Amino acid sequence: MNGISIASVTVGTALALSAVGAVTPASAAPIVRAGWSAGWAAAVQRPVPGNDFAGPNWSMEGFDGQTVRQVVRLSSGGEQVRVRLSNLYGDRPLRITGASVAISGDGAALEPGAVRRLTFGGAPSATIRAGRVGASDRVRLPFRAPRSLTITLYLAGPTGPATFHENGLATTYRATGDHTADVDAGAFAGETSHSYYFLAGVDVRGGHGRGTVVAFGDSITDGHGSTPGANHRYPDRLAERLAAARRPLGVANAGIDGNLLLNELTPCFGEKGVTRFRRDVLQQPGVRTAIVLEGVNDLFASEFDNGCGTTPRVSAAQLITGYRALIGAARSRGVRVVGATLTPFKTPYIPTEMFERAEGIREEVNHWIRTSGEFDAVADFDRALADPEDVDRMRPAYDSGDGIHPNDVGYKAMAEAVDIHRL
Structure with missing residues (x-):
């Protein structure tokens, strides 16, 4: 889409970039669906080195055998949520080995009893092709807004450079190994960043929005x-x-x-x-x-x-x-x-x-x-x-x-x- 004026793009042209058919398994939930609304979103960017303006980040190196835990504040509540993930600027397929969503506790901790495994077309893992965006299946997690949710991704293999949002103004945590189900924050005590990685949006459904x-x-x-x-x-x-x-x-x-x-x-x-x-x-x-x-x-x-x-x-x-x-x-x-x-x-x-x-x-x-x-x-x-x-x-x-x-x-x-x- 670089270099194309929006005035010359017909309605629906850009939808090819976000087709969830690019996610394996192919039955993963479509992004555009009646009843859903964006409760949180980030505009994704190409990987860039850290700088004095926004601080250091992990986008150029990406991840390998690591868990990334990210906290977002939802502006609207509901009964169900789903998570949108972006590999728009990736140079290879992005393998999500495991993922969870939870009500946030303090820092990297999660609220006990409020952790939900994310699935993709019923499977616990998914692959998102380079240049594409995908969404998890819906999961029941009732909450009232404003409320912080935590999304945790386990990336078992090398991701290559990470599609990201540079200035998240929130703390993102990284740990070695699979810690998607950890309620406590112990594993995430070491490395932090102020950017979001692969995370494009969290949608809600079933509230009064x-x-x-x-x-x-x-x-x-x-x-x-x-x-x-x-x-x-x-x-x-x-x-x-x-x-x-x-x-x-x-x-x-x-x-x-x-x-x-x-x-x-x-x-x-x-x-x-x-x-x-x-x-x-x-x-x-x-x-x-x-x-x-x-x-x-x-x-x-x-x-x-x-x-x-x-x-x-x-x-x-x-x-x-x-x-x-x-x-x-x-x-x-x-x-x-x-x-x-x-x-x-x-x-x-x-x-x-x-x-x-x-x-x-x-x-x-x-x-x-x-x-x-x-x-x-x-x-x-x-x-x-x-x-x-x-x-x-x-x-x-x-x-x-x-x-x-x-x-x-x-x-x-x-x-x-x-x-x-x-x-």
């Missing part, structure tokens, strides 16, 4: 600058608001650090937004609304080379064309789109001339988002975060320290800026 809202964007949606392990990203806070208001909607986070709307810096920062929107948003089970917050990185990727190259400069008109492509793709699937204004980024780290050029584009784009009427609704994150004394910069109380990414309080302010009755 009315579908899923997908937050789509870059590092701000991904939650960079929030407290790791605290679930204080803006999509987490939005899920809490919905639960408090008794609006039973799941919230799935499809943010990727450094992601661009129009261009791609391979292999860093995920596929460009106009390419991945169909997979990461429209193919989420139960999706009803997308919140789009993307474009800031496009303004600066032509100026900075952080080891991944640079991109051509973009204009406000080009960004607007990209947003229209997303709106059109969503409308073709009956999905609402909330346009989020681009947030302030005035900081001493950006040279004045560069800032002024980018700021002019940001203001033009934000004016269009607010006034064009092309989105179904608007989330004005710009005004929610702006300093009243200098609206080009973020309010100091909301700043994580770099002038670009909010802190926990800032992410809460973003969530409060969303009209939950328009989702």
Whole structure:
């Protein structure tokens, strides 16, 4: 799908990437099925080395004879769950030797009596071909949200480089041998990471949910600058608001650090937004609304080379064309789109001339988002975060320290800026 504009992709084209027929045994549950909704999701990426921004990770080396234990926070409850696994960027078939899902305890521990073995077409193991995504069978595990679940995968043979999500802001654990059924955390005391591996989503069924809202964007949606392990990203806070208001909607986070709307810096920062929107948003089970917050990185990727190259400069008109492509793709699937204004980024780290050029584009784009009427609704994150004394910069109380990414309080302010009755 690289290099293909979403505007030129017909509905259903990208479904070939996620066909569960690629999983052995072939009778594994289909991903798109009535009644399911995404309770948690991660936008997957190509393997990349660790870096100072997101920290070390295990994606390049992959796994061999090891168990990976990953904790996710579900935004909607239900009676049944299933787990989606991705080998989209693998260089060989991915063999899942064993897997389990459980109610989380403390750290890597599990709640006693709440561990369920996962199966795939009735079998305890599965193989997912390179470039494909698969889902487990459904398993009964009643719970109320928000609640953390733990997914444990045993990978007996070499996986090769691992499809992953870089900035998980949660602790992932690794141990030698098969520990899928371990309730205690003893085996996982050694190695940890802050990324997710092979894990694309956890779906729920049988609750009172009315579908899923997908937050789509870059590092701000991904939650960079929030407290790791605290679930204080803006999509987490939005899920809490919905639960408090008794609006039973799941919230799935499809943010990727450094992601661009129009261009791609391979292999860093995920596929460009106009390419991945169909997979990461429209193919989420139960999706009803997308919140789009993307474009800031496009303004600066032509100026900075952080080891991944640079991109051509973009204009406000080009960004607007990209947003229209997303709106059109969503409308073709009956999905609402909330346009989020681009947030302030005035900081001493950006040279004045560069800032002024980018700021002019940001203001033009934000004016269009607010006034064009092309989105179904608007989330004005710009005004929610702006300093009243200098609206080009973020309010100091909301700043994580770099002038670009909010802190926990800032992410809460973003969530409060969303009209939950328009989702």
